Amino acid sequence: MTAEPPWSDTRPRRPLYRQFIGQLFVPLVIAFLLAAAGTVFIGYRVELAAQVSHRQELVRVFSHALVKPLWDCDSMTSQGVVDALASLPTVSGAQVQDLCNNLSLKAGEGASVQTEQQQYSQHVIYVDQQGRQYTVGELTVDFHPASIANAALDMMWRYLVLFFVMLGVMMVGAILVFRRTISQPLARFQAAIRTGVGFGGDDLPRLDDEIRKHNDELGDVMRAYDELMVELASVIDRLRDNERALMEIARLDPLTKLGNRLVLEEELSGAVARAERQQTIGCVMLIDLNRFKPINDTYGHAAGDAVLKEMARRLSSSVRRSDTVVRLGGDEFVVIAENLQRPYEPQVLIDKLYRAISAPLEYDGHVFRVGASIGAACFPADGTNSVTLLAHADHAMYANKKREQ
Amino acid sequence: MALPIRFCLLVCGLFVAAGAGAMTLTVQNEPHLAQARALVQEALRVGGLAVDMVDSPKANERRNVALISEGLTHIDMMPATPTRLELVRNGKLRMIPIPLDRGLLGYRVNLLLESRRDMLAGVRTAEDLRAFSLGQNVGWMDVEIYRAAGIPTKEIKDWADGEFALQMEAGFLDLFPLGLEETLTHFLPHFRGKYPQLTIDPHVIVRYPWFRFVWVSPKPEADEVFDALQRGFDKMVANGRFLRIWRQYRKPPPRGVFAGRVVIDIPNPFYGYDLVPPKYRHLLFEDGAR
Incomplete structure (x- = not known):
């Protein structure tokens, strides 16, 4: 069972543009509704004023005609003029007081309930050539009740439709702009990041290019990310160096700089596998130095260390570059020789190693002579795994040591 | 009375007289009423009333009646009509029945198209005229007179510049009768300015009682005006000044106008010649035919 990362979320994914639109939608709708209501209200007032003006103008024109x-x-x-006036669709009735004939000339029907807004009166005044004014009658016009409310309602629907279309256009535009300015750069940013960590292909954008494109907050984020990644890469490099050093420390013998038991295990397994694959012969030789302990005890650890280092050098120079020399610990060494062509060749190598070890060495004015007991196991003849081979070599080495004693 | 006191009274009297000023009257004024207006002005002066006259607005008869009965016009000089006589009877208008045109208004001559100049050559009686269609302005009393005589009469709105000529050419009208003297002296040359195809009929004169009087507003502020006019006209008729002023502006139709023309009398259903009081009746024109 794998634990989920701390940032994992089981909720449905909500893209940024949806959040943006979602948060923008309600205020925009409210704003548009307010704008629509305001527009309708203003339109209503304007229409009302226009209607009043139209009625006043109508009364003025017909007064003039009378x-x-x-x-x-x-x-x-x-009477004809009054009839014509009353026949207009907006007029319910008209009446003129003919002062000359003392008549009341009527046409149409007055509204049932007259209000000041529906009834308009105007004196009919004749102006003679000398500018004198004579009132010759009074025109009263009854208009049908205003249908401004219906007109305003119609207007409101028109505006609502218009505003919702505008709202739709704005939302789509906002989505497109948001995606163009935020989502797509973020996607390219993400792709550039993946490119940076080895996920992307050649067609994916590079982070440097994206940073150059954006001289804005997004560019700042990318730049900060880039700097973070550079720092992170530096840290990772240092960690790798440390790891590599630790690995070396763990695999090498610090005194002789030869491989240790770990290297022996790896190399021996590899050599056995290669020998099987290539149908060749290889040998592992376990070497235990003789007369080393007295040197160490008599001349000190420094002398012992010098002997060990010299032995390591002689062993390494006695084998091929492709062969392996490791120090197991103390005065024990192992040599792995691969690709031996002839059956007698291991003994030739063992003899060579004996000679190299037995040669005298000088240290601080003293001449030391050490010997060695060498046990060999060849593969695949003596085994095909390191444990068996080393055990076999160990037996052989101790058998030799007893024989020499 | 001491001399200084007399002097003071004299000075005060002069100031009062100067302060009283002339009365401003709104009086009808139309181009063909020059003699009527001159007579009224003289009558007011002779009657002892100093006035400044301003013109009343141009209007038709109905509006004139409305204006004067409401006191917006103080004096007008229009023919007597049943409406006006009714208003006089009801105290809503005052009449000075002096025949300003000396009854010549009752002599009617027909305007017609030059091309149909002799249309009435065979007409001898009112019955003969019934074969023709007359035109008159809307509201004129003549309409009722002609219709009472059985002569078909149509009312038209525009006539003052001779517009009826077009209706004659359209066959809507045959004749448009107007006063003899005013036609000869004023209307015919005026009409022919715009409608040279018009002329006057050389065969017939229609005659009926038809007088232009002086009318005064019934409002109290016109009482003094009415009295002054009564006094003034009486004096002018008595001393012959009325006829002298009349002749300055008008002249009786020459005898030749009647030569060759048949005078056809038709009654005025609303009044007769006796509407003119005896004291003014001698002013009426006598052509010798009546």
């Missing part, structure tokens, strides 16, 4: 017939006391023509 001046001549009323001045001429021509009630027939006056």
Whole structure:
């Protein structure tokens, strides 16, 4: 069972643009509704004012048309004008007081309930050539009740439709802009990051290019990320160096700089596998120095260390570059020789190693002579795993040591 | 009375007289009423009333009646009509029945198209005229007179510049009768300015009682005006000044106008010649035919 990372979330994924639109939608709708309501209200007031103005103008025009017939006391023509006025769709009734003939000329029907907004009156005044004014009648016009509310309602629907279309366009535009300015750069940023860590292909953008493109907050984030990654890479490099050093420390013998038991295990397993694969012969030789302990006890550890280092050098120079020399610990060494062609060749190598070890060495004015007991095991003849081979070599080495004693 | 006191009273009297000033009257004024306006002005002066006259607005008869009965016009000089006589009877208008045109208004001559100049050559009686269609302005009393005589009469609105000529050419009208004297002296040359195809009929004169009087507003502020006019006209008629002023502006139709023309009398259903009181009746024009 694997533990989920701390940032894992089981909730459905919500892209940024959806969050942006979601948070923008309600205020925008409210704003648009307020704008629509305001527009309708203003339109209503304007329409009302226009209607009042239109009615006043209508009354003024017909009053003007009535001046001549009323001045001429021509009630027939006056009646015709009143009839024409009453026939207008917005007019429910009209009446003119003909002062000359003392008649009330009517047409149409007045509204059932008259209000100041629906009834307009105006004196009909004749102005003679000398500018004198004579009131010749009074025109009263009854208009149908205003249908401004219905007009405003119609207008409101039109505006609502218009505003919702605008809202839709704005939202789509906001999505496109958001995706263009935020989502897509973020996606490229993500791709550039993946490129940086080896996930991307050649077609993916490079982070440096993206940073150069964005001289904005997003660029700042990318730059900070880049700096963080550089720092992180530096840390990782240092960790790797440390790891590599630790690995070396763990695999090498610090005194002789030869491989240790770990290296022996790896190399021996590899050599056995290669020998099997290539149908060749290899040998592992276990070497235990003789007369080393008295040197160590008599001349000190420094002398012992010098002997060990010299033995390591002689062993390494006695074998091929492809062969392996390791120190097991104390005065024990192991040599792994691969690809031996002839059956007698291991003994030739053992003899060579004896000679190298037995040669005298000088240390601090003293000449030391050490010997060695060497046990060999060849593979695949003596075994095909390191444990068996080393055990076999160990037996052989001790057998030799007893024989020499 | 001491001399200084007399002097003071004299000075005060002069100031009062200067402060009283002339009365401003709104009086009808139209181009063909020059003699009527001159007579009224003289009558007021002779009657002892100093006035400044301003013109009343141009209007038709109905509006004139409305203006004067409401006191917006103080004096007008229009023919007597049943409406005006009714208003006089009801105290809503005052009449000075002096025949300003000396009854010549009752002599009617027909305007017609030059091309149909002799249309009335065979007409001898009112019955003969019934074959023709007359035109008159809306509201004129003549309409009722002609219709009472059985002569078909149509009312038209525009006539003052001779517009009826077009209706004659359209066949809507045959004749448009107007006062003899005013036609000869004023209307015919005026109409022919715009409608040279118009002329006057050389065969017939229609005659009926038809007088232009002086009318005064019934409002109290016109009482003094009415009295002054009564006094003034009486004096002018008595001393012959009325006729002298009349002749300065008008002249009776020459005898030749009647030569060759048949005078056809038709009654005025609303009044007769006796509407003119005896003291003014001698002013009426006598052509010798009546």
